[in-house]
Amino acid sequence: MTISSVEINRLNAFAEKMVKEKKTAVGFPCNQNVKLADFYHWYAVSGLADVAMNNVGDPCRPSLYDLNTHEFENEVIDFFAPLYGFSPSDAWGIVTSGGTDGNNHGIYFGVNVLGSKSEIKPVLYVSEEAHYSVKRLGELQALEMRQIPTNIKGEIDVQAFEQALDTTRPALIVIALGTTFKGGIDDQDAINEVLERKRPVAVYRHVDAALFGGYLPFTEHAHLVSHRDRRFDSIAVSGHKFFGFDEPSGLFITTKELLASQNPYRVSYLNDSVPTISCSRSALAPLKFWWQIHKTGVEGYRRQAELILKNALYLKQRLDEINYPAWKNDISNTVYFLRPGERVMKKWSLAPYDDERLGGKLAHDIVMRHEGKVMIDHFIDDLLEDRNGGS
Ligand SMILES: Cc1ncc(COP(=O)(O)O)c(C=O)c1O
Helix, strand or coil, X not given: CCCCHHHHHHHHHHHHHHHHHHHHCCCCCCCCCCCCHHHHHHHHHHCHHHCCCCCCCCCCCCCCCCCCCHHHHHHHHHHHHHHCCCCCCCEEEEEECCHHHHHHHHHHHHHHHHHXXXXXXXXXXXXXXXXXXXXXXXXXXXXXXXXXXXXXXXXXXXXXXXHHCCCCCCEEEEEEEXXXXXXXXXXXXXXXXXXXXXXXXXXXXXXXXCCHHHHHHHCCCHHHHCHHHHCCCEEEEECCCCCCCCCCCEEEEEEHHHHCCCCCCCCHHHCCCCCCXXXXXXXXXXXXXXXXXXXXXXXXXHHHHHHHHHHHHHHHHHHHHCCCCEEECCCCCEEEEECCCHHHHHHCCCEEEXXXXXXXXXXXXXXXXXXXXXXXXXXXXXXXXXXXXCC
């Protein structure tokens, strides 16, 4: 059986539309500079496109289901662990199905680690501008959650955090690096200072670095995503954001010591080794990561990080030149500004947000690799036209 020409035509029209629309997609943190055609070609000719692989189980332990890519998943984690300040011999991690999956593991591991230290239920602390997945996951775990106000840049208000901190209960803190809308980076030094002074009964720090965790290791600010430097317990990073994969994926990294506090679940048909929340996991995502690491290398990632930060600065400068109210935090590729009219919002796939402190209705442009200077200039032209009533 084959797909009919009518159906193929429909698919082709759909593909054409997607390829066209990606050229003006700047409001969501998806790097549209996806380069996987060579991977998919190899995948098809290698025969793997006709094999049902599955990464169920702990990639670091022998699996009874041999049709997996654990070997490559481990090499991906070996590559990234030192970049996030974990010693390769102490690190444990997985390739996840996305940022939420990484945060899910962070919060779940946190609850279990804190549970091994105290019988008292932990409190989840997270900033008001952190991603909603963290709030949803806290709800899922029936955790008491304290949402901490933010400053105007979207960073957690550390004084308010100190006031909210209940030292008689374990503290599970999710640190935003950076926040989804403004790219606010929570001040880990200040949070750590409060924790050292106040000494809650037990502490677990998970870093949600979905977007910024992709590029920060390749900049002079790498210490911000370093377990060794900032003493967080786990980190989640997205694969489809900075790294530019074609579908959701990500990384979750912690230590072997913290893994030991997890319930491994005794599942005999899986060799008694399932520390992950999901049972079946993608075998394809680690292969794509592995392929990209070998194609790009640290130097390539460094150049990509430099480029997006340079272009974000260019966008902010162009907005300043035309006196368009706009803001950009340091070390951020996210520029936020007064919300333009519907035509511009739709054409450039802009995401809306409201903050009375900055005049109300806002939108943002997350400068990823597909957004170069020519595209930014077109965007500015559209904003000018919009302001002059051309929409
Ligand atoms: C800061 C942050 N954390 C988590 C997520 C959720 O990631 P995902 O959509 O990959 O589940 C996002 C998504 O935009 C995000 O911006």
